[in-house]
Amino acid sequence: MGSVEIETQATTARVLEEKIRTRRAKVGIIGLGYVGLPLAVEFAKAGFNVTGIDLSDAKTAGVNAGNSYVGDVASATLAPLVHSGKLRATTDFSVIRDLDTINICVPTPLRKTKDPDMSYIVSACGEIAKYFHTGMLAILESTTYPGTTDEVVLPMLEQGGLKVGQDFFLCFSPERVDPGNPKYNTSNIPKVVGGVTPACSEMGRLFYAQALEKVVAVSSTQVAEMVKLLENTFRMINIGLANEIALMCDRMGINVWEVIDAAATKPFGFMPFYPGPGLGGHCIPIDPFYLSWKTKQAGIEARFIELAGYINGQMPHFVVDKIQNALNDHSKPVKGSHVHILGVAYKKNIEDVRESPALDIMLLLKRRGARVTYSDPHVPTLQLDGLKLAAGDIGNVAAADCAVIVTDHAGFDYPKIVEHAKLIVDTRNALKGITSDKIVRL
Numbered sequence: 001m002g003s004v005e006i007e008t009q010a011t012t013a014r015v016l017e018e019k020i021r022t023r024r025a026k027v028g029i030i031g032l033g034y035v036g037l038p039l040a041v042e043f044a045k046a047g048f049n050v051t052g053i054d055l056s057d058a059k060t061a062g063v064n065a066g067n068s069y070v071g072d073v074a075s076a077t078l079a080p081l082v083h084s085g086k087l088r089a090t091t092d093f094s095v096i097r098d099l100d101t102i103n104i105c106v107p108t109p110l111r112k113t114k115d116p117d118m119s120y121i122v123s124a125c126g127e128i129a130k131y132f133h134t135g136m137l138a139i140l141e142s143t144t145y146p147g148t149t150d151e152v153v154l155p156m157l158e159q160g161g162l163k164v165g166q167d168f169f170l171c172f173s174p175e176r177v178d179p180g181n182p183k184y185n186t187s188n189i190p191k192v193v194g195g196v197t198p199a200c201s202e203m204g205r206l207f208y209a210q211a212l213e214k215v216v217a218v219s220s221t222q223v224a225e226m227v228k229l230l231e232n233t234f235r236m237i238n239i240g241l242a243n244e245i246a247l248m249c250d251r252m253g254i255n256v257w258e259v260i261d262a263a264a265t266k267p268f269g270f271m272p273f274y275p276g277p278g279l280g281g282h283c284i285p286i287d288p289f290y291l292s293w294k295t296k297q298a299g300i301e302a303r304f305i306e307l308a309g310y311i312n313g314q315m316p317h318f319v320v321d322k323i324q325n326a327l328n329d330h331s332k333p334v335k336g337s338h339v340h341i342l343g344v345a346y347k348k349n350i351e352d353v354r355e356s357p358a359l360d361i362m363l364l365l366k367r368r369g370a371r372v373t374y375s376d377p378h379v380p381t382l383q384l385d386g387l388k389l390a391a392g393d394i395g396n397v398a399a400a401d402c403a404v405i406v407t408d409h410a411g412f413d414y415p416k417i418v419e420h421a422k423l424i425v426d427t428r429n430a431l432k433g434i435t436s437d438k439i440v441r442l
């Protein structure tokens with residue numbers, strides 16, 4: 001490599017560093033969902049000019065009108081950033097010609113076969129590659145299997161002849177956002193970042209340090225990818241253990257919630273996880289299968305993941321059996337009974353119903369002939385088996401043969417629910433401390 005070439009590379013890095021430090025770097029966020037929109041807002045708040053790119057006209061129009069569709073982003077926060085010109089959204093990828101950085105926050109679902117669906121990442125990178133240019137920093141944030149950034153994204157960005165670590169910089173940074181968490185948000189959750197080369201890691205660290213409180217740089221993209229999968233696999237397996245303990249306790253007539261609360265008084269070596277109606281959301285039920293798919297190629301069966309996946313997947317069936325038994329004890333066959341579901345979001349105080357176990361429970365109940373209604377202060381309408389359902393009011397609790405607490409939203413008035421219901425199945429221990437013959441706990 002000649003001295004002129006080395007000097008040019010150093011200049012490319014220095015120019016980008018300078019733009020980032022002075023917040024003149026033009027930031028692009030691809031995918032304006034639960035992850036991308038809060039990130040766009042943080043960088044706009046930090047003083048950067050941010051352009052969000054999404055395929056959805058409705059989302060880009062919402063952002064440009066200052067209307068947030070993500071629970072953790074208040075329109076009151078979004079609108080001033082849009083009106084001051086710091087944040088805008090578009091469906092046009094050609095704006096990438098003028099951008100300095102790009103964060104990719106597109107979905108990574110599983111196929112029906114539980115194989116990773118890389119199509120969103122590949123499609124986004126295909127568009128980015130058309131307009132990619134010297135001096136850019138690209139960071140993949142979508143949760144994925146170890147190796148994706150180097151094996152899938154890197155070749156697509158290098159196809160125009162640019163060289164990573166010299167002409168452009170590429171990192172992976174897992175997103176750890178916890179929707180509905182009032183204490184931790186995008187800005188105060190430590191951000192792990194790993195680059196393809198040391199220069200890439202350093203550029204990624206510098207970038208996030210401008211807008212987020214703490215950045216943890218790691219040595220490679222694979223380490224950063226694996227960090228996210230360890231975190232979510234840890235959670236999925238421990239929830240699987242709590243669910244299996246709940247099944248055992250149920251068989252033995254022991255209150256599992258009391259057991260866990262008492263065990264949690266141990267000041268070391270124990271961390272409480274809780275059973276429930278099943279896993280939900282875009283992350284915990286899905287991400288570990290990205291890891292098991294990849295490790296299979298290396299000849300290792302991820303047996304903990306498969307086992308926890310099986311146990312967690314049984315929980316909606318267990319809950320429905322519990323409801324059926326409770327109705328039988330009241331001389332009501334499930335067929336023809338009215339069951340009212342309280343909470344359909346996959347976790348409390350949010351509006352997201354992706355992979356929610358409530359949907360499985362409602363479908364299973366319908367298949368057994370029950371008439372099913374629901375209420376949820378965060379979910380006014382719901383698509384179930386091709387039908388659009390509207391949330392009923394809480395008055396349904398009194399009318400129903402059985403009410404089922406599937407999601408323990410803070411907005412429910414639990415003492416009132418107990419007062420009016422004929423029978424309640426509580427899958428979340430939301431009625432902790434309330435004693436009544438009407439209550440059947442998980």
Ligand SMILES: NC(=O)c1ccc[n+]([C@@H]2O[C@H](COP(=O)([O-])OP(=O)(O)OC[C@H]3O[C@@H](n4cnc5c(N)ncnc54)[C@H](O)[C@@H]3O)[C@@H](O)[C@H]2O)c1
Pocket residue numbers: 030031032033034035036053054055056059105106107108120123124141142143144175176177178179282283
């Ligand atoms: N939601 C969470 O709590 C969470 C937490 C951590 C990590 N993640 C991960 O972050 C990633 C994004 O998740 P999310 O919850 O924000 O998803 P989301 O569905 O809310 O948002 C993704 C957005 O990307 C857009 N999109 C899809 N394909 C595109 C393309 N080719 N070009 C541009 N935009 C495109 C969609 O229209 C959508 O607005 C996933 O990999 C997910 O696993 C999510």
